[in-house]
Amino acid sequence: MSTIAFIGLGNMGGPMAANLVKAGHTVRGADLSAAAREAAAAQGVEVSGNAADIVPGADVVITMLPNGRLVLAVWGETLPLAKKGALFIDSSTIDVDSARKAHEMAAAAGMISLDAPVSGGVGGAAAGTLTFMVGGAQEAFEAGRPLLEAMGKKIVRCGDAGAGQAAKICNNMILGISMIGVCEAFAMGEKLGLSHQALFDVASTSSGQCWSITSYCPVPGPVPTSPANNGYRPGFAVELMLKDLKLAQEAAASAGATTPLGAAAAAIYERFAAAGFGGTDFSGIINYLREGRS
Secondary structure (H helix, E strand, C coil): CCEEEEECCCCCHHHHHHHHHHCCCEEEEECCCHHHHHHHHCCCCEEECCHHHHCCCCCEEEECCCCHHHHHHHHHHHHHHCCCCCEEEECCCCCHHHHHHHHHHHHHCCCEEEECCEECHHHHHHHCCEEEEEECCHHHHHHHHHHHHHHEEEEEEEECCCHHHHHHHHHHHHHHHHHHHHHHHHHHHHHCCCCHHHHHHHHCCCCCCCHHHHCCCCCCCCCCCCHHHHCCCCCCEHHHHHHHHHHHHHHHHHHCCCCHHHHHHHHHHHHHHHHHHCCCEHHHHHHHHHCCCC
């Protein structure tokens, strides 16, 4: 079993750290939020308010933070404190350039590293069913795989440094675009007199089938577990979708890729967030489209 320093115990990091405890690892956790520390401590995590306190002697350091700037700052602070050869894993969703810089910093400090962002939301973090999209050397991937398997159901090595982040933003660009398309169809179906169930029964089993329909249907009824049945309380908040769509646009510009639908989706979600809905579930965009806004 490993000693793990887990930095960032929020909605995703807290449950992920708890699953590592359940797997038998010693987990030391750090977060600036007292509430997050308290919740993690209740799950058996040894908590601190200072990341520097938990890293010395750890076999693995995992970060789950809001943005690339913070990841680089925390790695810059903690890499000199870690024992040589420790494995650093970043499971935040950040820009590809920052992910690659983090790998360079780890290598310069004598560490191995992975970028391993996740898909599956808070529910997947709690259930241990996340998908990990992983970038990094094969050696680091093999070292990290058992830990990722304690937190997730599907672990995919996507390539070398930064490839995990690249896969994550491509995937979430697809999700953002497809959800808007599904919401437009259901809103149009309402005006054409179709019931939600009728459209679902057709689209979920024919050429319109996609995850946004079958697992996350944006109208109440057809998929009882979707946020539409719970007042659009967030499984994946609008502000997080917008963050990922903006990262995708930054990456597209950097790589010279043409993504007109990705750009349109980012613009629509930006207006939706500006209208005061940033903390609601991203599937609630259907309510915005019903009002004739886009």
